[in-house]
Amino acid sequence: MRVAVIGGGGREHALVWKLSKSPQVDMIYALPGNGGIGEIAECVDIKTDEIEEILRFVKDVDYVIVGPEVPLSLGLVDLVGKHKGFGPTRDAALVESSKAFAKDLMKKTGLPTADFDICRVREEALLKIRGKKYPLVIKASGLAAGKGAFVVENESDAREKIEKLMVEKILGEAGKEIVIEDFLRGEEVSVLAFTDGKHFLPLIPSQDHKRLLDGDKGPNTGGMGAYAPVPFLSDEDVEKIIDRIFEPAVYGLKKGGIEYKGVLYAGLMITDDGPKVLEFNVRFGDPETQAIIPLMESDLMELILATIEGRLGEMRINFNAGYSTCVVLASSGYPGKYEKGKEITGFEDVDDAIIFHAGTKRVGGRFLTNGGRVLGVTATGDKLEDSIEKAYGEAEKIHFDGVYMRRDIGNRGVVG
Numbered sequence: 001m002r003v004a005v006i007g008g009g010g011r012e013h014a015l016v017w018k019l020s021k022s023p024q025v026d027m028i029y030a031l032p033g034n035g036g037i038g039e040i041a042e043c044v045d046i047k048t049d050e051i052e053e054i055l056r057f058v059k060d061v062d063y064v065i066v067g068p069e070v071p072l073s074l075g076l077v078d079l080v081g082k083h084k085g086f087g088p089t090r091d092a093a094l095v096e097s098s099k100a101f102a103k104d105l106m107k108k109t110g111l112p113t114a115d116f117d118i119c120r121v122r123e124e125a126l127l128k129i130r131g132k133k134y135p136l137v138i139k140a141s142g143l144a145a146g147k148g149a150f151v152v153e154n155e156s157d158a159r160e161k162i163e164k165l166m167v168e169k170i171l172g173e174a175g176k177e178i179v180i181e182d183f184l185r186g187e188e189v190s191v192l193a194f195t196d197g198k199h200f201l202p203l204i205p206s207q208d209h210k211r212l213l214d215g216d217k218g219p220n221t222g223g224m225g226a227y228a229p230v231p232f233l234s235d236e237d238v239e240k241i242i243d244r245i246f247e248p249a250v251y252g253l254k255k256g257g258i259e260y261k262g263v264l265y266a267g268l269m270i271t272d273d274g275p276k277v278l279e280f281n282v283r284f285g286d287p288e289t290q291a292i293i294p295l296m297e298s299d300l301m302e303l304i305l306a307t308i309e310g311r312l313g314e315m316r317i318n319f320n321a322g323y324s325t326c327v328v329l330a331s332s333g334y335p336g337k338y339e340k341g342k343e344i345t346g347f348e349d350v351d352d353a354i355i356f357h358a359g360t361k362r363v364g365g366r367f368l369t370n371g372g373r374v375l376g377v378t379a380t381g382d383k384l385e386d387s388i389e390k391a392y393g394e395a396e397k398i399h400f401d402g403v404y405m406r407r408d409i410g411n412r413g414v415v416g
């Protein structure tokens with residue numbers, strides 16, 4: 001069969017890499033793909049929000065697998081048809097594209113989450129932050145590519161963020177509506193599961209490292225690395241999370257007439273009171289996927305087909321034993337301004353890790369940097385420590401001008 005993968009980041013490279021191992025998959029197109037994806041799939045120069053162009057191109061493919069949230073929130077799966085598109089419909093994607101919608105759903109279905117207010121008017125928001133306990137969290141409700149959540153330390157910081165979002169509109173429409181919620185303490189984890197709306201098959205839990213600097217300091221990024229599985233969550237813990245969080249969320253949507261099919265991602269804070277939902281995403285995580293996929297034994301295409309066809313109840317999902325760590329190599333300056341077009345060398349020396357390309361481009365026989373996050377280097381090992389050591393050992397072999405990586409990916413799992 002012929003499949004198209006929408007997206008061009010590290011997540012999509014990992015998905016394409018895994019799909020290319022499926023005996024059923026004959027041809028993979030990536031829209032737009034990247035330098036590394038181009039080695040194993042045919043890249044097509046169409047961006048992920050160019051819905052009309054995507055629709056025209058995918059007429060002749062059998063399945064469309066959507067990586068990022070934006071095309072899902074634009075209704076790509078509705079438009080290609082639910083028998084052909086992998087991922088939730090536009091309405092189901094609201095659990096990511098509207099944090100207000102998601103919090104309402106959580107409240108209605110009794111999910112554990114931080115107490116919150118939703119505000120559509122500045123004056124109302126300014127009233128709500130009075131007399132609150134700080135830190136407090138202020139979030140733009142709409143999609144903001146990871147730049148819409150702010151932890152504020154006092155009322156005047158809170159006021160400033162409200163003005164920026166609702167009056168200056170620094171995030172445009174995304175900040176028209178905001179969520180104000182209590183700050184939760186604990187260990188943050190990502191739990192992802194395939195669901196066909198009735199059945200749930202969880203992936204191994206993982207932990208992302210969102211901050212730029214070691215020790216979880218500095219600005220938030222798209223993710224500087226991840227590891228899986230998380231040693232402090234047992235299989236039973238994950239089962240409980242499926243029962244108490246995933247099932248009520250998906251069944252709650254169904255009650256409102258919305259069927260959810262695809263991968264559902266819960267960003268969780270493991271607090272002293274148990275896991276609480278920070279947010280839902282409606283897709284695979286990046287860079288969690290680059291850590292999880294190399295340990296996946298099952299055929300990804302079979303899981304995708306079973307999800308689309310509502311057959312997950314008869315499926316199992318198997319992972320290899322051991323641990324996986326993905327270290328992201330970024331351009332210096334990221335997540336702020338950075339330069340592109342630096343030659344990347346040393347690939348041929350890497351022999352014990354998988355390299356997933358994110359922001360790269362192939363020009364002639366050379367790979368050049370083409371984004372903030374450039375590569376993810378994933379290594380596996382029997383112990384988490386082994387996978388970390390290997391990932392760094394191999395990452396060291398790759399060079400480009402201004403390469404930056406965090407030095408402590410995975411350490412929280414070793415200490416915790």
Ligand SMILES: Nc1ncnc2c1ncn2[C@@H]1O[C@H](COP(=O)(O)OP(=O)(O)O)[C@@H](O)[C@H]1O
Pocket residue numbers: 114137139144145146147148149151181182183184185188210267278279
């Ligand atoms: N209630 C909360 N308490 C503590 N930290 C939070 C809370 N909500 C969000 N965060 C932190 O902010 C990050 C981003 O928030 P999130 O809701 O995931 O939005 P997005 O991923 O859309 O930016 C989270 O990964 C978490 O580290």
Ligand SMILES: [Mg+2]
Pocket residue numbers: 267279
């Ligand atoms: Mg998040």
